[in-house]
Amino acid sequence: MSLVHTVELRVRYAETDRMGVVYHANYLVWCEVGRTDFIRASGVSYREMEERGIGLAVSEASMRFHAPARYDDLIRVQTSIAEVRSRGVTFDYVIVRADDDARLVSARTSLVTIDPTGRMTAFPSDFRTMLEQARDAT
Amino acid sequence: MSLVHTVELRVRYAETDRMGVVYHANYLVWCEVGRTDFIRASGVSYREMEERGIGLAVSEASMRFHAPARYDDLIRVQTSIAEVRSRGVTFDYVIVRADDDARLVSARTSLVTIDPTGRMTAFPSDFRTMLEQARDAT
Amino acid sequence: MSLVHTVELRVRYAETDRMGVVYHANYLVWCEVGRTDFIRASGVSYREMEERGIGLAVSEASMRFHAPARYDDLIRVQTSIAEVRSRGVTFDYVIVRADDDARLVSARTSLVTIDPTGRMTAFPSDFRTMLEQARDAT
Amino acid sequence: MSLVHTVELRVRYAETDRMGVVYHANYLVWCEVGRTDFIRASGVSYREMEERGIGLAVSEASMRFHAPARYDDLIRVQTSIAEVRSRGVTFDYVIVRADDDARLVSARTSLVTIDPTGRMTAFPSDFRTMLEQARDAT
16 A cells, blocks of 8 residues: 655646647656655655656656646646665655646556666665655555 | 658656665657657657647557666657557557667557546547558568 | 735746846746736635626736746745726736845836636626735735 | 848647647747758758857847648748847848738847857857858848
């Protein structure tokens, strides 16, 4: 059972398209917002990770769209950890509309750990421990 | 064997992020560019579809990231049809760098047919036939 | 003296570019966030405006960039009204970094009131009064 | 009289908003596409500039919106040089719809020359000469 971290955001006009709903690629941006906040809540910011020379590059992403978000909706992104590996981490996301808890999108992204030249590398042990503790929190 | 339709685009500065490469969500936008061009090449524009009251809403999307695209790269999006259903269609994409044909991203999106109120509906038969012919072209 | 309404946001990775800073066009999106929140704080949401058939289309925009915002910075958008017209409204924005109040961008956007067909129209008097009261608040 | 360089692009679904037209901030992205192509046509790519340690950061931007672009429109961005300075350059843009030459947006951006640390610096003389020749071409 992973910690589930929740962050709220409000849908921007810029994020809608002419169908009147949020353009589908933007949900991946919201996943990034959720992931960033999850990592920060675990004890270190992703910016600090990068300053120590560790980047996280998305290697796989998948999304299922259940219902559309609309302009000005208040949104909750619920992020949890599915798996921690020596060279990467997988996050799960559930994106819901805040006012009625309707599930809008479920998503998963796998990230690999890279050094500043873009090569895969192992997590420093403190980061890995931090993520494992978040994964095992209840 | 589906028709494979290729469209070229050049990476915009706006599409990069501070890792120096294209931000991952933007590849979904390029898939949309490929899909739009595929549909147009099949005989009707997606804009005309919408004018006849048929929209295509993305219901599932998945991407695998093999190598990053960089600013100013010339990119080829190769789009084909995986499946045509009465109420939807699934597209496959291979995104390559034009100058060395390196595979950057493979992706799949499933779309459902909706009416102007957002409800699922069946393809008009002429659209469905058009897509099936593209799917069966060699 | 207009009311100055402040909204906070955190810089998303998606908003940066390969120069390592926020891509300049994204500040206009933050102005929209500021404006939306200003209008909501004045007593009606922009979504409700649109539901009553009144849209606001940007007719002019200008920005001066003083210093760059960076990934994960906490940002404050300070929005005020410069002018209310029968068929439009002009907003001023100051975008600052929250932790040291450094001024990053100053901007102005003029908006015109349009009906659902895109034609210019006059503000309903209650909206106009609401905006004039915000403009005159101290 | 500056050289006027024209580049074409097609409006992406992602670039529209729920008003049914192109979201205003995206025109600045198209200006960047026009400017990049202008520079390339002058003899060096902006990517090569950056590889030589010279960046161009936008210091001011202004846009007037005359008519909206819509999904799938073919667009022409006409870019010219308004001014070359020792530490910067100003570009003018006219964005038109290709099928009827309707003027949609006029814009201007001023850019300053920066080194890799973000400090203002002078143009290398070959870049400056190149831009001056483009400015004086007829």
